[in-house]
Amino acid sequence: DAGVIQSPRHEVTEMGQEVTLRCKPISGHDYLFWYRQTMMRGLELLIYFNNNVPIDDSGMPEDRFSAKMPNASFSNLKIQPSEPRDSAVYFCASSRRVFSGNTIYFGEGSWLTVV
């Protein structure tokens, strides 16, 4: 089975530009998570979905960030406008219906640099 697939793997963009990160979860997984990882703050949950519905977006830093899941096989995270402090690794993860720590799988991450 294919794992969680994220794109792009690496992106360098200029401050003020829109950034779109994409994720394809593992087929059959009902939960999808977006995490952000930085040296200073570690791995933080931004938002998660259950059956394509956003459940908790309290981790989204501000209105510049938005995430959607239009169907079971795709989600995107947008940053508009981007700022240098958004530079981080963004991980998408998915898990089965009954979520627990031993059934969650991460994608390889999208490495974002905003200059």
Added chain:
Amino acid sequence: RKEVEQDPGPFNVPEGATVAFNCTYSNSASQSFFWYRQDCRKEPKLLMSVYSSGNEDGRFTAQLNRASQYISLLIRDSKLSDSATYLCVVSLSGNTPLVFGKGTRLSVIA
């Protein structure tokens, strides 16, 4: 107080050494506990779950102390390939998202 706290390290140990990491969590209602491993520039992957009675997987032993709200990971006979960041992970219940510590970096030196 942060929800999950770990010593960031780095821990630099020679091959064959025994090394232990501790992690504390703030929410006494937490139900599930895990150790994840993250290699440099890679995604986190589950290393092992942590059970109340303690559990072992080869050279790795995990223990949970609910009264003191800490979790430990012991690695015996360290290998070069054990070099990574070890993330302590906690969840309130089976249906709440995982909370990650910032990780403890381990370097095993030949």
